[in-house]
Amino acid sequence: MKSFIADYVYPVYADPIKNGIVTVDDDGKIVSVSDSQGVDLQQTKPERLSGVIVPGFVNTHCHTELSHLKDKIAPGGGLISFIQDVQNFRNIDKQAVIDAAQKADEEMRENGIVAVGDISNSNFTIDIKNKSNLYYHTFIEIFGFLPERAEELFEKAVALAEEFKPLSSSVTPHAPYSVSKELFKLIKRYSDSGTNLISIHNQECEDENKFYRYKLGGFIDMYKHFGINIDYFRPQARNSIQSVIPLLTNRQKILMVHNTCTNLKDIYFIKRFDRKINWCFCPNANLYIEKRLPKVELFINQGLNITLGTDSLASNGQLCILSEMRTLQQNIPSLSFDTLLQWGTINGARFLDIDNTKGTIEAGKTPGLNLITGLDGGKITPETKVRRLV
Missing domain, CATH: 2.30.40.10 (Urease, subunit C, domain 1)
Known part of the structure; x- marks a missing residue:
């Protein structure tokens, strides 16, 4: 001892x-x-x-698969430019991805992280996670805004989740702007039938809300850039989170990640629904991508389960929960160390269902x-x- x-x-x-x-x-x-x-x-x-x-700290949002993109994407370009850059750099040598992810795993351990909610789009990190001293829950992320591809993409994601077993994993939508209503419904049906934690990128930029409200803004050009025809999509006359909440399961815990442009009306709207919503802030990534922070003060004293994440090395200089806590305290001095510590430890453990050990x-x-x-x-x-x- x-x-x-x-x-x-x-x-x-x-x-x-x-x-x-x-x-x-x-x-x-x-x-x-x-x-x-x-x-x-x-x-x-x-x-x-x-x-x-x-x-030990709990990092509820990371992309170890993107660790090879460290210092590759210039900061401050905004979310849409960031997404395009990630796609441009994504397809490189598999071994380079694995080597960078391995270093990311070691970096998190040295920075006192003991558990990670990690986003994956491939099986590249399975071996790393099997051998790691960290606890991982892997969110198998689905992209697909074309309704006709919903079944195909969903089946691929479920098959990938099987590859991760017996490691903890689940199938999850990427974001409101990248998942069709048909695909949301398939994920909901799957979530209603068993255990399936959800983690969804939420309101990272104003253009996301513009797209859902009016079908305007930078996402129109992004779809054109990727050759995606979105003629079928109709604006919802309300913010993205309000539009997709009814499409999400009420039987699983859901993590809303980033929330850079979430407002008080959005928070009150969600409270009217029977959904198990948790919130994750990744302040260093928000500053890196959008040069702004969420309105964190709106979430305090609302009885919400708030957690912290690092996002990826594509949008952050380090994978360190203490660094995220520091950024929040520097920008919101009223936040106490006790509160930030709860966000970086027990709240994340509760979301990941590991609070019996972490x-x-x-x-x-x-x-x-x-x-x-x-x-x-x-x-x-x-x-x-x-x-x-x-």
Whole structure:
């Protein structure tokens, strides 16, 4: 067994423990967590640390398959340009994709991430995930805005999900603007019949809402660029999220990712529906692509399950949940470290259905342990760093 004593231990499910001590066994399972008063330190011989101990981070949105695109796409070009660039760079040597994804897996582990909700469009990462120390849930992502291709694309996605077994996986729509109503219905029927977590990119730019409201904006040119005829599509006179919510299952948890242009009316609209909606913010990617952040303040104190993600190295300089927390705190000073920590740990674990083992420091769990240093009065600073302990 190994013990650590730090200035504070943040169990997350309970108040921080001053001069807390955590003991783990050789498998990383928490044996005990308490304050150090009354503990025989001569017997336990804990490693003394300056900083705070927190659970391992949960990254609910990543694309390890796109790790080979790091530094390939110029920042600030907007979502539509970003999508086109990703497609242009996507088809390169398979081994290069795998090698970059392997490095991404190692980077996340070193940055204290213990679990990942990862988007996949191929089987390239299966071997990496089988061998990884991280927990992965793979979202098999479906693109297809042409109604006539819905059945074909859905069947391919289900077949790919089978390849990932026994790893945890599910079939999911990419985004409102890239999935036809027919394909949404197939995914809903599939989700209603068994366990199938959903993760959908949501309102990453204003043009997404323009397209759904008026059939105007940059997506029209994007479809032309890809040679897709969208004459059949009729504007819905409401934002994209309001248009697709009725097409989503009410039997599975759903993660809305990015939410850069989600407004209060959208949030209230969703609350009227019987849907298990969770929310994921990837602030560094939002700044990289659109040079703006979501209106995070609108989501606070609404009783919503909020999680954090890194997106991909195509849209981020690093895969680090602490970095996402730092960006949010720098831009929204009122956010507390405790709140951000909940978003980056237990909330993600709850969404991924792994909160029985991850997300909090409790006896019997294997959440991983991180040491956070460089906090200033409970605030994340440019000097704040994470070091994986377990």
